[in-house]
Amino acid sequence: MDSTIRKPFQGVTNIILFNWHTFVIALVFLLLLIIGKINFPDNIIITATILVTLLSIALSLVTSLYVYDLTDLYKLRFLDKLISFKPESIVNINAGFDEISEVLKRKYPEAKFSIFDFYDPLLHTEVSIERARKLYKPYPGTEIINTKALPLEEGSVDIILLMFAAHEIRNEDERILFFEQLRKAITIQGMIIVVEHQRDLVNFIAYNIGFFHFYSGKNWLKVFTGAGLKIYKEIKITPFISGYALKKYGTAS
The missing domain is CATH 1.10.287 (Helix Hairpins)
Structure with a gap:
């Protein structure tokens, strides 16, 4: 497809x-x-x-x-509420299923653009991702990466975007290490944008026990702070989806 x-x-x-x-x-x-x-x-x-x-x-x-x-979720208009500057470099990271790279390129045509896929069938065992990969081809130019060794130089990226991807790293220590590497990779003004469902009441009502696949806001905060990041801005994209803009500790708000 x-x-x-x-x-x-x-x-x-x-x-x-x-x-x-x-x-x-x-x-x-x-x-x-x-x-x-x-x-x-x-x-x-x-x-x-x-x-x-x-x-x-x-x-x-x-x-x-x-x-x-x-909704207009996949038009990515919510990024205008989270990103307060014109990025020169963007990295889009997915967990084996990429629906947004084409839209991102059109939205930021002048930015240097990279696409990473961290899906590892030995670590990320969700059958839904395996099926998605069989139905959808990777976006052209996608680079397969390891969550424990990201190919990014320190202070080299303005925006790193993870849309419905970070929760697929099920091990908490691995998630923290992953975000630590992302923190090192962003520039002084740079941001990490994370888009996720929450393990909260509205998602429980909507998805029943399926909401256990998501993480709570408290858990995300623990991961972010553990990786040396602060929440610069948080928005509700829909009642079921939250968007976080993360910055390094010590940078201006």
Whole structure:
């Protein structure tokens, strides 16, 4: 598939394609409940469980449709609220699935641009990423990297962007080390932009137990401060997604 041009309903379609196993499990569970309802038609608990299961599936799909297809998220306009200067160099880092490099290049045509992919099938074992990589080719010029040894010189990059990528580093120590390297790589005025869902109430309502795949704001703060970074600015891009602009400690706010 072409990863540079978004198609109608691409977001919610990707959610289903990448995570079809979770929907199969939910549907099998629902089928068993329906069989139970047929055998025990007056059982209120079974009826309530069927309704809750249907509502949970519907909410996750409707939320995904809203976030990924009906908002302007992938036009990257939120970057104007986070980035307060004209960057001369940008590094876009993904975890094996890149939907934004083409838009970034168009948004900042004069900036020097690099794309890194840190996906390692031995470390990052999410089956959804594996499926995404099979369906979407890497953006041209993408460089495969190791989270523990980034190929960036100290003070060489104005903006480093991680959109729905950093949470795929499941080991906390690895995440801190990763962000330490990013901190060293940015210029004095440089920023690291992190876009993520949160492990919070609204994402729990939307994605049920799927919200455990995300991290809480408290955990992100622990990682950022542990890496020597401060939150320069934080915004809600949608009710379900947060955007962080990070700077080195000691730089002007």
